[in-house]
Amino acid sequence: MVPAAPGQESDLSFLSHEKRAEEIDFVIRQIDSVYVYGRRGIGDDEWNRRLGIIRSKIDSAENWNEYYYALRYFGMLIEDGHFTFPDRGYYNRTRIFQKTDTLFPVWVKAWKDGTVYAHRDYTGRIPENAKILRVNGRSAQEMTLIQRSIPCWEKDEQVYYGPDESDPKSWYNLMNFLFMEGFKAPYRVEYTLPGSERVDTAVLAGMTRQELYKAYKKHRQRVKGDNVWNLLFGGKTITTRKIRDRSAVMTIDYFWGENMLAMLFAHKDKRYPRKLKKAMAWVSRHKIDTLILDISNNSGGMTDNVYLTLNYFTKKTVDANRAYRVNDGNREKIKTVIRNTPYEKLFGLTPEQHERMASYVDSIESGEYFTTDMVYDVRFRPAPELKHRYRGKVYLLTSEATYSAAQLFAQYFRELGIGLTAGRPCGGYASISGGNSQSVGLPYASRFVLSIPYASLRNDVRAPRFEYDSVDILIPREEFTCDDWLAGKREENLSDRFIGQFRSGTLPVVEPAPQE
Structure with a gap:
C-alpha cells in the first residue's frame, strides 16, 4: 500500500468505486470525442483488454496516491507522442513525488526482451551487469514488460528512447515502478553474476529520491548538446559538411531555429529561414550535386518551416x-x-479569406471535423524563382526519432518525388496529430489534466492511416548479442552507416528530382 503524501487528500475523502468508474468513463469519452484520431486504430478486443487492466488497477487503489499512480495506465489506450497522460515528469512537477520518498537504489538497464541488468547499485552491493531476477519476490522482467506497455507512444517511437533508465524524477523507470506499485525497503534482490547460474541474494536499504537524483546526475554520461540552452534556444539547427568533392550532408535537427520560447509563445521563428538560406547558399557555393538530408534525429518543430524547406527542393504545388x-x-x-x-x-489567401476560414469554425457541430478545404483548397506554391534552389540528387535519412513536423516533411519529400528516402521508418504513424491541444481537467482527480490534440497535420481524418510509412532504402537495426550489449557495444550511428554505404557505391542511384 502506498501512503498518501503530506498535504494531499485524506483517505476519508477518497473516491468511492462508483466515482472512480465515472472518472474512467469520462476519460474514455474525451478520447472518443475530443482527440482528433479517437482510438487511433486500436481494435475493440485489444481496447477492452487494455481497459480491463486500467479498471482493475484503479479499482484496487486504496488511497489517493495509489489512485494517482494507477492513472498512468491510461497510457495503454494512447498511441501518440503528442498526447501524453501523464507525461514522464508530471508526478514530480505536481509534488506527488516527494524528495524524501524511499526508492529502490539500483539504476538498471533492460535488454530488448525485458531482461534486467544492474547498471549501477548506489549502495555498492550488486555488481555491474548482474542479471536481476526478482525484487521482493516479483519478476524484474515481468515488471519491465508491464512498464513498457504503459507510455503514450507508438511502438517505433519508443525504440528511440532505448533501454536505459530515466532519472529518479521521472515515473518511467524500475525504481519508480516499484515505488508506485507499493514495494517498500528493504529490497530483497535475487540476481546472478555474469557467466554464472548461481542465484545470489542481497538485501538493500532504500535511498531517498533526492539522494538518487544527485547520484544519477553525477554518474550519468552527458550527451553532446544536452543542455537547457540548446533546448530553449535552438542549438545548431542546421549543419552542413562535405563527404566528397561535390557530395555533402545537411543535418536538420529541428524545424525551428529561433528558440523554443519564441515558437511556443510568439508563434514566430525568424532564425530558421536565415539558417536555411545560409545552408542552401553553402550548397550552391560548393557546387554540391548529391545531397544527403539527415533528419534522423529531428523530432519536429514548426510546420511553417517544413514548407519553407520544401521551397528549396521543388517547384511542385504542395x-x-x-x-x-x-x-x-x-x-x-x-x-x-x-x-x-x-x-x-x-x-x-487574402485577409478576407483568412478570416472567413476562422469564422467558418462556428458553423461546425460539436464533435465534428472542420477541414480547411471546406472553405478553401489550401496549397503551398513554391516561389517560381528562388536563389539557391537545389536541383541535384537528394537522399533523405529518417529513423524512429523522426517525428511530428519532421515526419510531415518526410511524407512530402516522398510524395513529391524529390529523391529517395533511406534509413528506417519514422517513429509515428502515418496520420500525424498536431501540437495544438485542449486541456480537460478530470472531474475528481482535479490536479490531473488531459492535454488532448485536436488537430491533424494532414487532411486525412476521414481515412486515417495508423501504420508506419516505409522507406526506399532500408537500413535495419544492427543485431548483436546481449553479451555484446552488456560489454558496451552500441549500434553504429545511422548517418555514419548510410554515408559508408554511399561512399562504397552500394546505394541505388537517385535521379535529380523533376522541378515542375
Missing part, C-alpha cells in the same frame, strides 16, 4: 490542407490557431 476536431471547449482556440497561421504569407 497540399497543405489540415483538419480540426471541433467542440465547444476548443472552438475559440481553433479560431485563434487559424488566425495565427500565416495563411496569407505561406498559402496566398
Whole structure:
C-alpha cells in the first residue's frame, strides 16, 4: 500500500468505486470525442483488454496516491507522442513525488526482451551487469514488460528512447515502478553474476529520491548538446559538411531555429529561414550535386518551416490542407490557431479569406471535423524563382526519432518525388496529430489534466492511416548479442552507416528530382 503524501487528500475523502468508474468513463469519452484520431486504430478486443487492466488497477487503489499512480495506465489506450497522460515528469512537477520518498537504489538497464541488468547499485552491493531476477519476490522482467506497455507512444517511437533508465524524477523507470506499485525497503534482490547460474541474494536499504537524483546526475554520461540552452534556444539547427568533392550532408535537427520560447509563445521563428538560406547558399557555393538530408534525429518543430524547406527542393504545388476536431471547449482556440497561421504569407489567401476560414469554425457541430478545404483548397506554391534552389540528387535519412513536423516533411519529400528516402521508418504513424491541444481537467482527480490534440497535420481524418510509412532504402537495426550489449557495444550511428554505404557505391542511384 502506498501512503498518501503530506498535504494531499485524506483517505476519508477518497473516491468511492462508483466515482472512480465515472472518472474512467469520462476519460474514455474525451478520447472518443475530443482527440482528433479517437482510438487511433486500436481494435475493440485489444481496447477492452487494455481497459480491463486500467479498471482493475484503479479499482484496487486504496488511497489517493495509489489512485494517482494507477492513472498512468491510461497510457495503454494512447498511441501518440503528442498526447501524453501523464507525461514522464508530471508526478514530480505536481509534488506527488516527494524528495524524501524511499526508492529502490539500483539504476538498471533492460535488454530488448525485458531482461534486467544492474547498471549501477548506489549502495555498492550488486555488481555491474548482474542479471536481476526478482525484487521482493516479483519478476524484474515481468515488471519491465508491464512498464513498457504503459507510455503514450507508438511502438517505433519508443525504440528511440532505448533501454536505459530515466532519472529518479521521472515515473518511467524500475525504481519508480516499484515505488508506485507499493514495494517498500528493504529490497530483497535475487540476481546472478555474469557467466554464472548461481542465484545470489542481497538485501538493500532504500535511498531517498533526492539522494538518487544527485547520484544519477553525477554518474550519468552527458550527451553532446544536452543542455537547457540548446533546448530553449535552438542549438545548431542546421549543419552542413562535405563527404566528397561535390557530395555533402545537411543535418536538420529541428524545424525551428529561433528558440523554443519564441515558437511556443510568439508563434514566430525568424532564425530558421536565415539558417536555411545560409545552408542552401553553402550548397550552391560548393557546387554540391548529391545531397544527403539527415533528419534522423529531428523530432519536429514548426510546420511553417517544413514548407519553407520544401521551397528549396521543388517547384511542385504542395497540399497543405489540415483538419480540426471541433467542440465547444476548443472552438475559440481553433479560431485563434487559424488566425495565427500565416495563411496569407505561406498559402496566398487574402485577409478576407483568412478570416472567413476562422469564422467558418462556428458553423461546425460539436464533435465534428472542420477541414480547411471546406472553405478553401489550401496549397503551398513554391516561389517560381528562388536563389539557391537545389536541383541535384537528394537522399533523405529518417529513423524512429523522426517525428511530428519532421515526419510531415518526410511524407512530402516522398510524395513529391524529390529523391529517395533511406534509413528506417519514422517513429509515428502515418496520420500525424498536431501540437495544438485542449486541456480537460478530470472531474475528481482535479490536479490531473488531459492535454488532448485536436488537430491533424494532414487532411486525412476521414481515412486515417495508423501504420508506419516505409522507406526506399532500408537500413535495419544492427543485431548483436546481449553479451555484446552488456560489454558496451552500441549500434553504429545511422548517418555514419548510410554515408559508408554511399561512399562504397552500394546505394541505388537517385535521379535529380523533376522541378515542375
